[in-house]
Amino acid sequence: MTVSTSSTRRTGTGGPAPAPAPQPQPRRIGWGQRMSRFDLKVSPYLYISPFFLLFGIFGLAPLLYTAYVALHQWHPIGGKGDFVGLDNFTAVLQQDQFWNAVGNTFSIFLLSTIPQLVVAVFIAAVLDSNLRAGTFWRMGVLLPYIVAPVSVALIFSNLFAEQFGIINTLLGYVGIDPIPWTSDVVPSHIAIATMVNFRWTGYNTLILLAAMQAVPRDLYEAATIDGAGRVRQFFSITVPMLKATITFVVITSTIGGLQIFDEARMFGPGGSGSGRGGPDGQWKTITLYLWEVGWNSANFGRAAAIAWLLFLLILLVGVVNFLLTRRISSQGGDR
Template sequence: MASTDIEAPPADQQRRNRRADSSMRQRLARWDLKVSPYAYIAPFFILFALFGLFPIGYTAVISLMDWDTIRNSGEFIGMENFEFVLNDRKFWVSLRNTFFLLSSIPQLIVATFIAAMLDHHLKAKTFWRMGTLVPYVMMPVAVSLVFSQLFADEYGVFNEWLGYIGIEPIQWHKDVLASHWAIATMVNFRWTGYNALILLAAMQAIPRELYEASAIDGAGKLRRFFSITLPQIRPTAIFVIITATVGGLQIFDEPRMYDTTGDGGADQQWLTTTMYMYNTGWGELNFGRASAIAWLLFLIIVVFGLLNFFLTRRLISSDSSGGK
């Protein structure tokens, strides 16, 4: 049987096919360029919607109800939970303690000093830099237990040291300012090294030519630090201040473990807003009021977030206008 030859398509048909294939590839490339970034970040937003937005919305609904934990249902009562919380002395005491426990500024000062030391040519610099993270990776409960013994009223290490130099023992758990000082020390111990590494990353991004030129002009180390290092890391420093402040508003572990009861002191000397929320929700089993406290704290944090946004935008605009 004779074989039949398959005729090749005409040349104009081949050109049309190539143009069609090229057009399809261009459309796919444009589609990939536009859609692929959203596909890459979609998992985060999906998880955030499930574990972030949904709890926030659900908490908002519960805050408007007299919630029954047994039946897992509630009766709508409007803003009564918010009115009760705003008229409760414990809420304002906890808010005062929360703001007094904030130690962002001294934490930033110490972290900047540590970062400046780590930015120098040190032997075994990786060891020293990783060493700053040791307090951060320690369990908060372990840190709180150790420091609660150091700041014990009767047999604490610090009171023994004070006794050697003739100073009366300090009531670290009874006095308001002393308890705030002790808890702030725990917080600074855990977070200063972490913030120091963030500032160190900003310092290492500074062009070394600036330091070399200033050294040629006769500027000393202190002058270079204040004239070059601090202005260059200013955006990062603002970021550290805001994140440390927001984290301080959510402080829970350190004051919770500061004594054996975990109630914030006999007169709520170190009761924080998160502890007040926890005690209301799980101690009194009043999830409606606890949700109202959570939303009030959320609004306070949003205010600090907006403050961060406006400060950063103003800083960037001033830097860009100054560079023209």
């Protein structure tokens, strides 16, 4: 009897030979899966692209164009003139009015930003303590922010008027001489800083309040069990947890504080404003000086140079504020 070797092939041990393992077939990716992967990789960039498009059109392009204008003689009617290089920057830096505007800007900036941050943190802490009718108080805090700057200037110009102002009238009742709010340097800076604080303190308060409400309540409960009081909890828990938010508020306050225009432009007797920052430029800010050079003197090239100097100044002060705020808040968190 013969056995077919093709049907049953024997191995050396007498058992049947194992069948060859099937080769894995390449898996085909469907069109839907490909689109899903493409969407997963590309969609984050599409979500953030509107910001960069708007920034490029309304932020970066005007900035670069301003730099181009600053390198030329430029008249509002005649347009571009000769290329002058850095002559506009040199001419601005040699002007006493520019340095006077820089000093006024920093004075108003310090008088507004520091008290504004302190008061905003305090009000946010009060609103975070479960007040009754909390929504009403939050809306009341934000109300000054939505008031038009012109209206604020009209109100405060009447409050700080030298002859018939409400503040000088009240000071006269207690035997204090009238304060020259629109004549002297420091009183005018205090008055303008008060307007700035009135408008922006509520805005910063709500930002800080949102950050405070995000702090885990378990930390406060544990601190209470350990015997820590409200003040100790505020400085040991709340302030360190607000590090990033405080840094953001300081940076935005710096950018806005160094670009003060509306309040300084409209401040004056009856809210009319002088347009020149006072009779002797007592409260002339950099933006007021820029406006005066650009429109009154009809020198767009030099005005563009002032704008770029202001941009560099804001950038420098913003970086310094960022580093100082981060260092102070980090040290507070370590303690």
